[in-house]
Amino acid sequence: MKRTALVITGLAALLLLLLPYTLGPYAMHVADVTVLFALLAIGLGLAMGIAGQINLAQVAFFGIGAYTVAILTTEHGYGFWVSAVLGVLATVLFGLVVGLPALRVQSHYLGIVTLGLALAFTSWVTNSSITGGAEGIPGIPAPSFPGVDLYDQYLYYYLEIGVFAAGLAFALFLVGTRLGRRMKAMRDDSIAAGCLGVNVPFLRLLAFGVASVYGGVAGVLYAGLIHYVSPESFSIATMFLLLAMVIIGGRQSVWGCVIGAVVLALIREWLVDAATYAQLGYGTVVVLAVVFAPTGLAGLPARLPWFRSHPDRATLRPLALQTVDDALSRPGASVGISEVSKNFRGLQALDRVSLSVAPGSIRGVVGPNGSGKTTLLNVLSGLYVPSSGRFTMDDDDLTASSAARLSHRGVARTFQNLRLFSALTVQQNVMVALDRSRSVSVMAYLLAPWRVLGDERRLRRRSAEILTEFGIAEYAQERPSALPYGIQRRVELARAIAGDPRVLLLDEPAAGLNGQEVSELASIVRAIRDTGVTVILVEHNMGLVMSLCDQVTVMAQGTVIADGPPARVVTEPEVVEAYLGDLVPDPDGGLTT
Numbered sequence: 074m075k076r077t078a079l080v081i082t083g084l085a086a087l088l089l090l091l092l093p094y095t096l097g098p099y100a101m102h103v104a105d106v107t108v109l110f111a112l113l114a115i116g117l118g119l120a121m122g123i124a125g126q127i128n129l130a131q132v133a134f135f136g137i138g139a140y141t142v143a144i145l146t147t148e149h150g151y152g153f154w155v156s157a158v159l160g161v162l163a164t165v166l167f168g169l170v171v172g173l174p175a176l177r178v179q180s181h182y183l184g185i186v187t188l189g190l191a192l193a194f195t196s197w198v199t200n201s202s203i204t205g206g207a208e209g210i211p212g213i214p215a216p217s218f219p220g221v222d223l224y225d226q227y228l229y230y231y232l233e234i235g236v237f238a239a240g241l242a243f244a245l246f247l248v249g250t251r252l253g254r255r256m257k258a259m260r261d262d263s264i265a266a267g268c269l270g271v272n273v274p275f276l277r278l279l280a281f282g283v284a285s286v287y288g289g290v291a292g293v294l295y296a297g298l299i300h301y302v303s304p305e306s307f308s309i310a311t312m313f314l315l316l317a318m319v320i321i322g323g324r325q326s327v328w329g330c331v332i333g334a335v336v337l338a339l340i341r342e343w344l345v346d347a348a349t350y351a352q353l354g355y356g357t358v359v360v361l362a363v364v365f366a367p368t369g370l371a372g373l374p375a376r377l378p379w380f381r382s383h384p385d386r387a388t389l390r391p392l393a394l395q396t397v398d399d400a401l402s403r404p405g406a407s408v409g410i411s412e413v414s415k416n417f418r419g420l421q422a423l424d425r426v427s428l429s430v431a432p433g434s435i436r437g438v439v440g441p442n443g444s445g446k447t448t449l450l451n452v453l454s455g456l457y458v459p460s461s462g463r464f465t466m467d468d469d470d471l472t473a474s475s476a477a478r479l480s481h482r483g484v485a486r487t488f489q490n491l492r493l494f495s496a497l498t499v500q501q502n503v504m505v506a507l508d509r510s511r512s513v514s515v516m517a518y519l520l521a522p523w524r525v526l527g528d529e530r531r532l533r534r535r536s537a538e539i540l541t542e543f544g545i546a547e548y549a550q551e552r553p554s555a556l557p558y559g560i561q562r563r564v565e566l567a568r569a570i571a572g573d574p575r576v577l578l579l580d581e582p583a584a585g586l587n588g589q590e591v592s593e594l595a596s597i598v599r600a601i602r603d604t605g606v607t608v609i610l611v612e613h614n615m616g617l618v619m620s621l622c623d624q625v626t627v628m629a630q631g632t633v634i635a636d637g638p639p640a641r642v643v644t645e646p647e648v649v650e651a652y653l654g655d656l657v658p659d660p661d662g663g664l665t666t
């Protein structure tokens with residue numbers, strides 16, 4: 074498979090190198106512009122498709138790169154290359170500003186904000202005297218290069234192809250390694266990603282930063298190719314064309330973005346005399362693609378039946394429990410919750426809750442629906458900031474720490490409604506959790522890419538071991554949604570353990586499991602506790618709670634009404650009245666609500 078890919082890549086490269094020999098001047102110009110669209114589309118695809126950040130300002134990034142070069146070369150006498158570097162820097166600065174709203178808003182709101190900024194840019198270049206207004210700026214020089222006349226568009230093509238190849242290789246590298254995996258995890262479920270240590274705000278800004286580099290570079294090259302810039306080239310119509318390229322080609326695939334750019338750039342040329350109808354046509358095809366082929370042209374092969382995998386042995390293998398020790402190397406931590414309250418606009422979900430959990434013990438938290446159990450886990454995992462009170466781990470005050478920070482400090486969790494990353498494979502889900510690198514390590518992508526590749530091999534090897542330990546190795550390449558619920562639950566537990574936690578929070582881990590799976594779950598949780606990890610278990614299955622927990626906390630209406638060893642707690646009259654009276658025996662011999 075790898076050899077076939079290499080041969081195809083080699084042939085494509087050869088074809089691209091020979092292309093100018095087959096084209097007349099006009100076709101060569103179209104090819105030059107198409108390469109720039111491909112660069113722009115890759116940048117947009119990385120932000121929108123991979124990181125899930127709707128970015129309708131890509132055309133403004135393109136414009137800032139081009140206008141900076143135009144202004145600096147024609148009005149200030151700078152050389153092309155210096156202007157190009159400054160142009161890309163200016164674009165990245167603007168890109169980060171455009172990305173700031175992504176820290177507060179997402180989805181269509183982000184689309185509206187970024188579109189607003191793109192419109193502001195178009196309006197500025199149309200009305201400002203520095204940018205030459207509607208007339209634009211002519212007379213931009215071509216880049217100088219010893220012995221090569223880059224005014225010749227045939228030779229310019231080779232400069233573009235070199236930049237394009239570097240841009241494509243970097244995008245593929247990013248998507249295929251830990252940064253791209255984290256971006257996809259953030260796109261699929263930013264809450265779960267945060268709980269696995271992903272610094273979501275940083276990654277959102279980074280996505281805009283990366284998209285702006287591609288936009289800026291394309292803009293700079295455009296200025297050097299056309300020698301003239303005007304607002305028309307950076308209009309909303311161009312943004313829409315770019316969007317269509319990425320959506321039709323396949324926004325979640327770098328190759329898809331390239332294919333989309335080439336196909337639509339050629340169609341655009343073909344329909345140049347019917348531009349209005351062409352816009353309508355793109356719109357229709359985009360709508361059809363979103364509804365019927367959301368993965369675009371690049372996703373079509375995977376939709377064909379013979380490319381689809383069907384796990385035919387949807388069963389769990391026995392656990393290799395002794396090896397959980399290998400995954401867990403850090404000592405468990407004590408957890409202290411002191412007078413923690415949480416209000417939601419008048420609703421008191423937690424009311425001065427206090428409890429302390431000894432390291433290496435299992436604490437059950439039970440209570441009727443709506444009593445505040447999940448809210449408590451959300452406070453402990455950094456998803457909610459408590460309205461008042463303190464949360465400590467080994468006496469370190471971690472109140473109001475972010476989910477990512479708590480993950481790095483050793484808090485891992487599972488969710489009541491499984492939050493597996495649906496577009497990642499089972500193995501990639503575990504790799505996201507295994508990756509403990511900090512945000513600053515993105516510098517390695519520029520300074521030491523070989524280290525990123527080395528880390529990647531280590532993560533892959535280790536994730537395979539963990540999947541084997543949890544008896545799910547045969548599902549490594551499956552998407553979680555294709556698997557039965559019991560297996561998905563085990564994947565989520567494997568993912569939580571992969572982060573080498575000191576405190577493990579389990580939110581109703583037995584929900585939806587059959588009797589056999591519940592007893593396997595009990596063995597896993599015991600094995601985890603035996604390594605010294607502190608476990609806090611929210612659960613309605615009282616049979617499991619009674620057999621597993623060292624201590625049980627009973628909650629009702631946001632307060633703790635009882636705390637102590639399970640056998641004693643269940644006999645307290647207040648508990649019987651508030652909670653246990655509602656319980657009925659379940660088919661597996663436990664009690665459930």
Ligand SMILES: Nc1ncnc2c1ncn2[C@@H]1O[C@H](COP(=O)(O)OP(=O)(O)OP(=O)(O)O)[C@@H](O)[C@H]1O
Nearest residue numbers: 417420422440441442443444445446447448449489
């Ligand atoms: N984000 C939120 N916004 C508003 N109210 C919330 C929010 N999260 C929880 N609540 C409310 O807080 C109360 C406690 O909810 P919580 O989910 O913690 O209960 P629970 O004990 O986990 O219930 P269950 O057993 O059904 O999961 C409920 O009344 C719930 O509606």
